[in-house]
Amino acid sequence: MKIGNIEIPEFPLLLAPMEDITDRSFRQLCKEFGADILYTEFVASEALIRNIEKSFQKLNIEDTERPVGIQIYGHRIDAMVEAAKIAEQYKPDLIDINFGCPVKKIAMRGAGAGMLRDVPTMIKMTKAVVDAVKIPVTVKTRLGWDSESLIIDQIAQELQDTGISALTIHGRTRAQLYRGTSDWSLIKKIKENPQINIPIIGNGDINDGKSAKNAFENFNVDGIMIGRAAIGKPWIFKEIKHFLKTGKIMPEPSISEKVETAKNHFKKSLAIKDGKKGFYEMRRHFALYFKNLPDFKSLRLKLLTSTDENEIIDILNTIREQYKDL
């Protein structure tokens, strides 16, 4: 499979863009565990054109991450074109446009999933971004605004005609937010449309080898994007690849392997974040790395409140010792 001129292996697994989650530290870990394409967290076009330093930090990528895309969002075409050009200077392999974010303050302003209520602007914006940069542009969106307006099969071809190189579809509407389950039947319908020839990436609720195999075999997608199931479990990419190859479930990593992964992640996070941000952002990951440990309450509390690097490393070593026989 190819996205633009980028060669992608068979049955590709993509790491979903996730705000405050898919920073460089997490992306690199997912890459080490086999993710085929990575995306940054979304970056606001308005922040880039206003020179907001915090947003520029999100554009930094490393060669070890390739292929990697920078995702941008916004409601104004001019700002998105400018932002795409700024992002391109940071040398990603792709630019992704977010037409799927359901968050009120974004969608109600017409950005993210809000664009599903203004298809003419969505198409004009996509075309303008495609024309503004030399690298491939991809789009990520949802099935429609709500169950009354499942427009994805009508807009897929229009989006393709703008010159985008792939389309990722999250099988929910904006109204669903993250509730209910993803409906992959419309994704399949688009794959079966003979007019569609760009890669279609399916997204929503893939959380193990079995669900990934089902997506490839029964919904015919060209790739799968994985979000929440990778948080606290970056080895999911390896686990799914193992299942696709052998039909067998990969044994869960040992506690010592999990501690090593968490330490590696934590060190990378501190290295790239200013002040206490690296500590704060690791908390959600730590909680999930060690989510099912018995009698874990007091260690968990310490792990999720400390802002002392040595103390956290000590807690991680204690977890390894205390649960080594699990």
Ligand SMILES: Cc1cc2nc3c(=O)[nH]c(=O)nc-3n(C[C@H](O)[C@H](O)[C@H](O)COP(=O)(O)O)c2cc1C
């Ligand atoms: C914490 C969090 C942050 C997210 N941030 C983004 C984002 O920045 N851009 C985006 O396109 N989607 C974002 N999403 C949506 C995911 O990319 C993905 O579409 C969604 O979680 C469904 O996939 P999943 O079931 O594999 O998690 C976010 C989701 C979560 C849970």
